[in-house]
Amino acid sequence: MEKVLSYIKDNEKRYLDELIEWLKIESISCDSTKNDETRKAGKWIADRIEKAGFENTRLIETGGHPVVYADWLHAEGKPTIMVYGHYDVQPTDPIEKWTTEPFNPTIKDGKIYGRGTSDDKGQLYTHICALEAMLKQDGKLPVNIKFFIEGEEEAGSEHSTPFVEQNKELLACDAVAVSDTAWHSKDIPTVIYALRGLCYMEFHVKGPKRDLHSGVYGGMLQNPLNAVGKLIASLQDENGVIQIPGFYDDVLPLKDEEKKEFAAIGNHDKEMMEDLGVNALWGEKGFTSLERNWGRPSMDVNGIWGGFSGEGAKTVITADGGFKVSSRLVANQNPDKIKKLFEDYINEQCPPGVTVETIYHHGGEPIMVDIDNPFLRAGQRAFEKAFGKKPTMVREGASIPITATFVKELKAAPIMVGFGLPDDNIHSNDEKLDLDNFYKGITCNALMYTEFAK
Amino acid sequence: MEKVLSYIKDNEKRYLDELIEWLKIESISCDSTKNDETRKAGKWIADRIEKAGFENTRLIETGGHPVVYADWLHAEGKPTIMVYGHYDVQPTDPIEKWTTEPFNPTIKDGKIYGRGTSDDKGQLYTHICALEAMLKQDGKLPVNIKFFIEGEEEAGSEHSTPFVEQNKELLACDAVAVSDTAWHSKDIPTVIYALRGLCYMEFHVKGPKRDLHSGVYGGMLQNPLNAVGKLIASLQDENGVIQIPGFYDDVLPLKDEEKKEFAAIGNHDKEMMEDLGVNALWGEKGFTSLERNWGRPSMDVNGIWGGFSGEGAKTVITADGGFKVSSRLVANQNPDKIKKLFEDYINEQCPPGVTVETIYHHGGEPIMVDIDNPFLRAGQRAFEKAFGKKPTMVREGASIPITATFVKELKAAPIMVGFGLPDDNIHSNDEKLDLDNFYKGITCNALMYTEFAK
DSSP states (O other): OHHHHHHHHHTHHHHHHHHHHHHTSOOBTTOGGGHHHHHHHHHHHHHHHHHHTOEEEEEEOOSSSOEEEEEEOOOTTSOEEEEEEEOOBOOOOSGGGOSSOTTSOEEETTEEESTTTTTTHHHHHHHHHHHHHHHHHHSSOSSEEEEEEESOGGGTOTTHHHHHHHOTTTTOOSEEEEOOOBOSBTTBOEEEEEEOEEEEEEEEEEOSSSOEEHHHHTTTSOOHHHHHHHHHHTTBOTTSOBOSTTTTTTOOOOOHHHHHHHHHTOOOHHHHHHHHTOSOOOOSTTSOHHHHHHHSOEEEEEEEEEEOOSSSOOOEEOSEEEEEEEEEEOTTOOHHHHHHHHHHHHHHHOOTTOEEEEEEEEEEOOEEOOTTOHHHHHHHHHHHHHHSSOOEEEEESSOOTHHHHIIIIIOOEEEEOOOBOTTSOTTSTTOEEEHHHHHHHHHHHHHHHHHHTO | OHHHHHHHHHTHHHHHHHHHHHHTSOOBTTOGGGHHHHHHHHHHHHHHHHHHTOEEEEEEOOSSSOEEEEEEOOOTTSOEEEEEEEOOBOOOOSGGGOSSOTTSOEEETTEEESTTSSSSHHHHHHHHHHHHHHHHHHSSOSSEEEEEEESOGGGTOTTHHHHHHHOTTTTOOSEEEEOOOBOSBTTBOEEEEEEOEEEEEEEEEEOSSSOEEHHHHTTTSOOHHHHHHHHHHTTBOTTSOBOSTTTTTTOOOOOHHHHHHHHHTOOOHHHHHHHHTOSOOOOSTTSOHHHHHHHSOEEEEEEEEEEOOSSSOOOEEOSEEEEEEEEEEOTTOOHHHHHHHHHHHHHHHOOTTOEEEEEEEEEEOOEEOOTTOHHHHHHHHHHHHHHSSOOEEEEESSOOTHHHHIIIIIOOEEEEOOOBOTTSOTTSTTOEEEHHHHHHHHHHHHHHHHHHTO
């Protein structure tokens, strides 16, 4: 192990240079004008994995963005670990909010800034570096490894999820190592045993078939934008309770011991308010902010549009408007069931004089891993060695929808050992990754794969 | 008069060609990048008025877009009529909804399509044509005439209104002829005795100081777009009653005779629903749609924005969002008072965790002219002669804010003799003017100025 760790140390600069090369590829999976770039990012990482010493490396077509597969299966009698991650990234708009160029990675104060640095290229790359070091120094790995890297995680894994369902043998494994999450804070390394799911909807509200003058028509008809407001307002009451009938039916209540573990982290509401510049935190009454984010479903409007938003004042009643809204789900909610309840509710709330069209973007089931899962415990030990601190075991508010498919189809627990930090600005402007976490993450992974063999 | 009317007939083609030249100038007053074009449109009409035989023609600076003044004051002992109109136009977006080019006027099926055809260049131009014909044929006019044409009616007359207040002597007159309104339908020529006022507000809702990932943060804080929905929804109840305390305090109730006159026009709700393609009309309970549009205040959201509205699904909690909203006011509401009530109400409704910033765009007082005003009656007689049908006397839902200033500062009643039609699509895509109304409007004006002298 000594040799492996010093190899990692000696190659840090090269690892970073390679990562930068990969980050420059604009693999925005939900933007169809970037399809070529997205594929290029997949090809890049496949080539890199092959160069690291893996076998059977290939891009496999899925109907969407291709998946990357590779393996090394010579650790007889040892468990098989699948490394999962994604080579696609979020859009960059509003681009004017970035202080660096999103696809021209910039190093500043021990951090690397750019789209995909933390979510997920930078985090995923730590696994390739660690496994390369082990193969180069030891000529072998302590466990069997399969790579499964997708290119549409940020677009709902529309084709990657059925790919897993249809390739259970190829992907058969005992556990899945995932580095696509963040710690609770720089001082609190975090291993995660539960993720929220997602139900992402879009509603188009249609009124008159053309735009109208608000003086000539105002007062006579339902304004689609007033209706958008009414529909949004109908989703939650003033206590943050979601109003869709049946929405909470399958929610697993938080156990007292979970609440206790969360509370042990301490109350950081004040710091968060300061960091975000808000005068209050807010959400479902009766829960702490961590409980709301980790253990309760949420309901967020992600975008609204319609009418005139330019300079000045246009007195128009627009023909249509709309909004995107997503709900984060917790165990044991089911996104398909929620989608149906959601759509029915919006249709029922739709006021007279306008109609609503629904687009269902994607969903993801929430997951929970047993806290005593041996691979989870192995990850915890590696973290303690690499970062000098026992990591806390928490839930996480975000979703990695495909992890639910690993549980369901491969019967393999996702071990969520991420190296991100809460201020990484993922999905936002100025996304970054802490370089210290990047380098120590490589070491942590080398230790973890060794622990997995025990 | 015969000679005048046949001169008008003989010059129809030239009048239209000149109008087209004027319509091509992109005088969007609220778009500061079009300032040069807006001025050019003012200069164009000033030159044209001078050529028609008027004196003292000039562009006068106001701090905003200049006003056009001209006069002919040689009808001793006769009343002085001011011709009011505006050379500026509304923005054209969403440009993709236009089937013709907004600034390349297109003639189709007896109509001229383009921005400003009906609102207001085309309507205003009928006065210049009529007065030119009278001066050329008779060498004189039956009344004294002053032109006062502004360039920021579509932007709230911010500088033109104080100009009137500060130039009462220059603009002193007995009545103001205004052609900037529409008939009730092609079969119902309409003279208008009341206009609604306007209070136009814009609210910016600010949450976290940066965009956030909706999984990592969802449930912990107030989402600015959910808050936008709540604020919009708080403006009206399910019966269309505006919820701002004190909002209705100064509203003059509709008299029974007014309701009767409106009802005599007949109920055209079904035709309107069909024309607009909506499944219901909607508004304040207890009033017909005409009563709501003409005699009751309304509340319309004119634009909303915030977050991600592109293709796909971005799981973001945006840092801010906002909406533009305007209320049409009726006699005797005061826009300054409403503005204050409005802002206070929104601030009070603002949920915890976000803040609201208010921008007040502009307001306009509602007006009502006495139904027996002699100039109003003269206009009515001219309409009957020109169009072969006694016009109905109605209110109108739209606003011409500066008309309230004419009442207040010049003690001159605005005589609203418009030639637009309800399907002219003003403020919308494919704005048009009926050419038959354009030509007959010129004749009507020649008759009206003659009637004014009686």
